[in-house]
Amino acid sequence: MVQNFIDGELVDSASGATMPIVDPATGEKYGTAPISNEQDIDNAYAAASRAFADWRRTTPSQRQKALLAFADAVEANAEALVAAEGRNTGKPNHVTLAEEIPPMVDQIRFFAGAARILEGKAAGEYLADHTSWIRREPVGVIGQVAPWNYPMMMAIWKFCPAIAAGNTVVLKPSDTTPVTTVMLAEIAAQHFGPGVLNVVCGDRVTGAGVVAHPTPQMVSITGSVAAGRAVAVSAGGHLKRTHLELGGKAPVIVFDDADILTAAEGIAAAGYFNAGQDCTAATRVLAHAGIAEDLTAALAEQARGAVTTFGRAADDEGAWVPPVNNSNQLDRVLGFLSDVPAHATVPAGGNRQGDKGFYVEPTVIGGLRHDDRHVRDEIFGPVITVQSFADEDESIRLANGTEYGLASSVWTSHVSRAIRVSNALDFGCVWINTHIPLVAEMPHGGFKASGHGKDLSMYGLEDYTRIKHVMAYTG
Known part of the structure; x- marks a missing residue:
């Protein structure tokens, strides 16, 4: 007690x-x-x-x-x-x-x-x-x-x-x-x-x-x-x-000059850590139209390889994705998964895992649009969404098109682009070619x-x- x-x-x-x-x-x-x-x-x-x-x-x-x-x-x-x-x-x-x-x-x-x-x-x-x-x-x-x-x-x-x-x-x-x-x-x-x-x-x-x-x-x-x-x-x-x-709804902007596999690995690690229950989680991906399909496929592969602790011992080092915290949160996440729009796809996950505990399969939802609630609302679960953009200006407009302003990241091999976009993003933290690391010497906090x-x-x-x-x- x-x-x-x-x-x-x-x-x-x-x-x-x-x-x-x-x-x-x-x-x-x-x-x-x-x-x-x-x-x-x-x-x-x-x-x-x-x-x-x-x-x-x-x-x-x-x-x-x-x-x-x-x-x-x-x-x-x-x-x-x-x-x-x-x-x-x-x-x-x-x-x-x-x-x-x-x-x-x-x-x-x-x-x-x-x-x-x-x-x-x-x-x-x-x-x-x-x-x-x-x-x-x-x-x-x-x-x-x-x-x-x-x-x-x-x-x-x-x-x-x-x-x-x-x-x-x-x-x-x-x-x-x-x-x-x-x-x-x-x-x-x-x-x-x-x-x-x-x-x-x-x-x-x-x-x-x-x-x-x-x-x-x-x-x-x-x-x-x-x-x-x-x-x-x-x-x-x-x-x-x-x-x-x-709260947060961190945009993760991936340009067509980024290494897709490296980006997918980093995004999945930062999106599924703690079952996505993090205000800075990398769960809102904006991919350049030229790589959106390939990045979605790479993220789906990562999701299928993200092992949850369902049915495993607490000290099993092969599993790293926990359940969501409580029954209310489970219902919230499953509500989003039961309401995926017809124009979107779910290449990985999308369901509750098992019938005991509060587990959700690591999930990827592709083909989303900016006005879909999966993109706009904080899901706070192991769900990564993907939408596409045409050019740099649109990526910034879509990324900033949210009431949240906590964290964001940019994935690109161009230094000048990374600086331009990081300056334009209206978020308290911008990571470049990484997402989620924090250090005691640097501040954490948002805007809006x-x-x-x-x-x-x-x-x-x-x-x-x-x-x-x-x-x-x-x-």
């Missing part, structure tokens, strides 16, 4: 209500988590407020030391975290151990160092007989809501920069994936102290309560566009700052309906600070 983590302790919810925790690989319940109510949220924010009074006064070197110790502890507890994450998400253990734990630990260590190098305008006499300087201060208590696609990693992205900057946090994990977030909070409390990081589990009502509460000075969410809009409206009532990392604010990098840390001008009369 999962519990809340408030003021350094595991505690039961005041509500007494619980929700099931389901293994996506089997579709079976294996535990419960609390559905927290207003009293739980009040308690968590009270703990965060008490902790903030002291945590804000810690020096950057003290916060660095605590974060480095936390990173070491996460690394030491990697196997337990991976096993819990695997059961709660259906992800294969070997993939999580290799592809999530190392970047998580690296990101914690990055923010540990970043805490010591905050910048501002140089102190000086900008007015005669007066000296001015800039202070970067923590914002205060932060309310955060994390998603279910990367429960551990997204928790790290959320609370580590906030805590590194001197804030304290109340974090609400997804209702379907609370397990490892609570585990991380238990580990963190040994190094940050009680109340610096608090976790309240629950449903959408709980999440809305975390956002609407009057205590936090800032709220941050990773989630859907609809959820982000609701958060923005709620936060507006108290004029809270918002940090919104929302994909939200605002940055995760990772110094920009992510600075988002959790406020700027104060101090002026002293010296005459």
Whole structure:
């Protein structure tokens, strides 16, 4: 049974209500988590407020030391975290151990160092007989809501920069994936102290309560566009700052001078990783008309070779595509697959896999048009779509013709074309001849309906600070 983590302790919810925790690989319940109510949220924010009074006064070197110790502890507890994450998400253990734990630990260590190098305008006499300087201060208590696609990693992205900057946090994990977030909070409390990081589990009502509460000075969410809009409206009532990392529908532009097999391999890896449940997933391919048919065939071959974990052991290293996270998401993905337009083709996949768990066959849908909902809406499953374009100008117009603006990629052997197109794309990240790699030093965040604010990098840390001008009369 999962519990809340408030003021350094595991505690039961005041509500007494619980929700099931389901293994996506089997579709079976294996535990419960609390559905927290207003009293739980009040308690968590009270703990965060008490902790903030002291945590804000810690020096950057003290916060660095605590974060480095936390990173070491996460690394030491990697196997337990991976096993819990695997059961709660259906992800294969070997993939999580290799592809999530190392970047998580690296990101914690990055923010540990970043805490010591905050910048501002140089102190000086900008007015005669007066000296001015800039202070970067923590914002205060932060309310955060994390998603279910990367429960551990997204928790790290959320609370580590906030805590590194001197804030304290109340974090609400997804209702379907609370397990490892609570585990991380238990580990963190040994190094940050009680109340610096608090976790309240629950449903959408709980999440809305975390956002609407009057205590936090800032709220941050990773989630859907609809959820982000609701958060923005709620936060507006108290004029809270918002940090919104929302959905995506990443265009993958493949020109006729690209190596088709290399592109297909890279796109499939970035499209089917985590069953396509990634806001940056390479699932919306725009192929030059001269290679669209060949690229579709190459992607279909990749789809047929992408092995899911269905019917396999959690430590089977031959499988790498997990189930989708929950029954609602399964229904959503299957809804798209049952509604493929007549002018399109499905050369690979297109069906549910098996009758237990939430598995979907890795799928390719070719011959789509820009107004098809498969192209325009975020499917968030192992489904790669292909549409064609005639020339460079049309590729840019089609790529930018979406409400989303999170990530994109360009595949070409022409350097000048790569630069031109990357400049023209209206997305927070553009990869060239690759798709999906992230590093702690570079920002992640979108434009338009994909939200605002940055995760990772110094920009992510600075988002959790406020700027104060101090002026002293010296005459």
